[in-house]
Amino acid sequence: MIQLYNTLTRRKDELKPLDGETVRFYTCGLTVYSQPHIGNWVGYIYWDVLVRLLRWQDIPVVRTQNITDVGHLTSDDDNGEDKIEKGARREGKTAWDVAERYISIANHEAYDVLKLIKPDYLVRATDYIQQQIDFAKGLDEKGFLYKIDGDGMYFDTSLLKDYGKLARLDVAGLEAGARVSVEGKRNITDFAVWKFSPKDAKRDMEWDSPWGVGFPGWHLECSTIARETLGDSIDIHAGGIDHIPVHHTNEIAQSESLTGKQFSQIWLHNNHIKVDGRKMSKSLGNVITLEDIISRGFSPMAFKLAILSKHYQTEGNFTWEILEAAQARLNHWRDYAVLRHQTHDTLEDDDDKDEQDDSVSLLAGRQALVEKLNDDLDTPGALALIDEVFSKLDHTPLDKIHRQSLVQFIDEIDEILGLDLAESTPDITDDLKMFIIQRRQARTEKNWEESDRIRDELLQAGVAVRDTPSGSVWTWK
Structure with a gap:
């Protein structure tokens, strides 16, 4: 049973798919006007773990993520310049070229570098322009929109009794003495659904609509793309806390006004x-x-570990010292992962170990890891648990390690946290294994000069050897 903290209810709620089977999950995507920074990736690392966790437990997930390549203005109050157009002016390119460049960079960093799972639907706002116009037409026909000449079509939030329920906005307090940034707005909380192009300039990105040439408001794309790919009502909607008072609040307003249904559970x-x-x-x-x-x-996986060491609701902090600690933790886990190449690998042997009081199995850790994460995605608790489970292998002779449970635990970590422990810790070659055997023989014969020579050759090959009471143990340097 997965419990998640629901901003709408201000409590942990059990995740129960609306259709009783498949979780429909929407994530707000990047605005592609510049090089992403590490802060942009924080939420996607957490939501990737959530998708992995669900699928590990055989819960089907369909996930959509938008790409904002038009309509996100430099100010949340519908003023300012389109961020993509601003980026185009900065780089001396068209808005289309700027968007294409940063979409390519973002996709590479997300799916090749950070190894995040690609959403089932990764949708550019500009690919759904007609659908956004149709969505806005539906709102207009229901009487929710009004026109501000020379500016755009706005949503009248005063028509909703529960506007701002997600952020628990004091709308009356906001209205009192507030300055309306766009002349002609009826209420300070009203927002643009469709913006008109300037009369004295042609934008790179603009389209005909029933109201005039222009482009969609930022909030419209998410409501439309979610509806088109996942349906009128979805199970989870995720994003950063900065989206709560404006972007997500306005998504709810326009989605629920059009469909008459709860937008997201x-x-x-x-x-x-x-x-x-x-x-x-x-x-x-x-x-x-x-x-x-x-x-x-540093490894990108160390960066992921640094992020996951804080709960998704907790403000994080990045320092190079914190990243060094995360890298050390990752290296330590990799040292445990290579033990799977050095212990016996037969099922019969593992069966025998099940009967031995001094053998070490990690089977119990697998379920404990899932239970930690099922509790509101408790990643700090999960990482601490992995440390604890792996520590059982400290000072354990290789022939007393339950290899199958070690392999399964590593697989579970990789599948749920996406850390590539197995991929980053391959077995060494037969030639290197022979070197280790020769070194062991040299030590038995007390030929320390030969032992040191072989050790140095192994180090040059990237392999470090540690001598223990139960024999030599190697790790990747």
Whole structure:
């Protein structure tokens, strides 16, 4: 039973698929106007674990993630410039070229570098323009939209008694003495569903509509794409905490006004990450990318471990010291993972070990790991549990390790947390194994010079050997 903290209800709710079988999951995607930084990847790392956890327990998941390549303005109050158009001006390219470039970079970092599972539907906003127009037409026909000449079509939030329920907004308090940023807005909380193109300039991205040439408001794409790919009502909608008061609140308003149904059962929101205790910004010069991390010799998997060491609802902090600690933890886990190549590998042998009081099996850790994560995606607890389970192998002779349970535990970690422990710890070659045997013989004969020579050759090959009372144990350097 999976319990998740639901922003809508302010409590942990049990995840029960609406159709009794498949979880329909929507995630707000990146706005592709610049190079992603590490803060952009935080939520996707957590939601990737959630998808993996569900599938590990044979719960089908259909997941959609949008790509915002139009309509996201530099201000949440429907003022300012389109971020893609701004990026185009900065780089001297078209908005289409800028979007294409950063979509390619984002996809590479997400699916090749971080090894996240690709959503079933990865949809560009510009590929669903007609569907967004149709969605807005439905709202207009129901009387929810009004026109502001020279600006766009706006949603009248005063028509909804429960507007702002997700963020628990004090709408009356917001209205009192507030300055309306867009002239002609009836209420401060009203938002653009369709924006008109400037009369004196042609945008790279603009389309004809029943109301005039323009482009969709930022919130419209998520409501439309979710509906088109997952249906009127979904099970989970996820995003950052900054989406709660405006973006997600407005998605709910327009989706539920059109369909008359609850948009999402559960709303999940991840907190953000700071750098050295400060918000990332170009002006502070503290924007860090995955490229920066890799160029310093760190594994992207160590970055994932650093993120997962904090709960998704807790504000994180990035320092190079924290990343070093995560890398050390990852290396330590890899040292345990290579033990599967050095212990007996027959089922009969493992069956015998089941009868031995001094043998070590990790079977109990597998279910305990799932139980930790089923409790509101408790990743810090899960990592601590893995440390504890692996520590059972400390000082354990190789012939007393239950190999099958070790392999299964590693597989479970990789499948649920996506850390590639198995892939990053292959077996060594037969030639290197022969070197280890020769070194062992040299030590038996007390030929320390030969033993040291072989040790140095192994180190040059990237293999370190540790001598224990039960024999030599190798690890990747």
